[in-house]
Amino acid sequence: MTPPADATTAGRARTPIDRIGATVLNELVQSIVTGEYAPGDLLPPESVISVQFGVSRTVIRETMKRLQEKGMVTVAQGRGTHVNPSTSWNVLDPSVLTAMIENDSTLGVLDDLSVVRGALEAAMAAAAARTVDDDARTRLRESLETMEAHVDDSAAFREADVKFHLAVMELADNGLAENIARVLIAHAVGSDRFTGVDPAHAFELTLAEHTAILEAISAGDAEAARLAMSEHILGSWSRRRLPSKKRS
Known part of the structure; x- marks a missing residue:
């Protein structure tokens, strides 16, 4: 960068x-x-x-x-x-990041993106857990309930999924980390390579992982929140990742 x-x-x-x-x-x-x-x-x-x-x-x-x-x-x-x-390169520049993802034949860029995103959002989940209050718990619970209500609607479910993550970011109150994570999400979710192919019961698995994140934050357990968010982001990417040739 x-x-x-x-x-x-x-x-x-x-x-x-x-x-x-x-x-x-x-x-x-x-x-x-x-x-x-x-x-x-x-x-x-x-x-x-x-x-x-x-x-x-x-x-x-x-x-x-x-x-x-x-x-x-x-x-x-x-x-x-x-x-x-x-x-x-400024890899957070929209045109640079978009071009890198579009031409990512090995998926190496998306692998790296998931690692960086996982680390950032894990840190923000931990921060949210340290300052959680009743309003924050209610907001996250409502975000999760929206996901649950749209489990049979792929587009609506994914939109609700992103909103849950954005809610956690805002609760963390780390403007720089949130800005970077938002850029990564915005320019990845539109890529078919990032979306990949969901395995059976993918949304149910995602709901379970989001529930673990919510429970850890609600309990004020920063370490559990960090682990839950990291495992969710890296696990979700691993599940839907398309086969590709290895990076040389």
């Missing part, structure tokens, strides 16, 4: 990128994520990319600035634009 911009950069107003520029940007993000342009590669000059996409050099120049903000390239005057390794 790239570090935050310094105060000088953050204070500058960014020029809005138009629809054409956004299309060019997304295509270049895809090209870098898929390895068409590998780490260390020098991107073609602005004039070449301009002809390739049929847009002005001004659009390409703005696109390169956006790629640099995402940590995907380094623009050096007189030396061209080099592609950065994935460890430098």
Whole structure:
């Protein structure tokens, strides 16, 4: 993940990128994520990319600035634009994360995402347990009851599932962790690879795991809440994960 911009950069107003520029940007993000342009590669000059996409050099120049903000390239005057390794990318940037998931043939990105999400949400569940009160217990119980009421409706059940997790996050009162977890959820749940294939009685298993989380938080048992949330997220991913080739 790239570090935050310094105060000088953050204070500058960014020029809005138009629809054409956004299309060019997304295509270049895809090209870098898929390895068409590998780490260390020098991107073609602005004039070449301009002809390739049929847009002005001004659009390409703005696109390169956006790629640099995402940590995907380094623009050096007189030396061209080099592609950065994935460890430098801002993986919480929506277009970067979406492209990584879409091109995740080994499911390695989603494996890593589940581990990170599990750790974050486990910590937040523990925090929620430490400060739980009657209002929090009621809110979580109502979220679970909504899941139970929609166990025969896949879309509604999944929506209620996400809302349960968001409720736990809000109760934890950790804005940074919640923000990161929300990004991970938002850009994963729309992927067929993330959804995978549910085994028999998947929703019943999910309900049982959410009940364990609720009971641990309600009891004020931080360690039990942490373990219950971690086991749920990693176990749920393991159950529905599609077969894939191993990462090289």
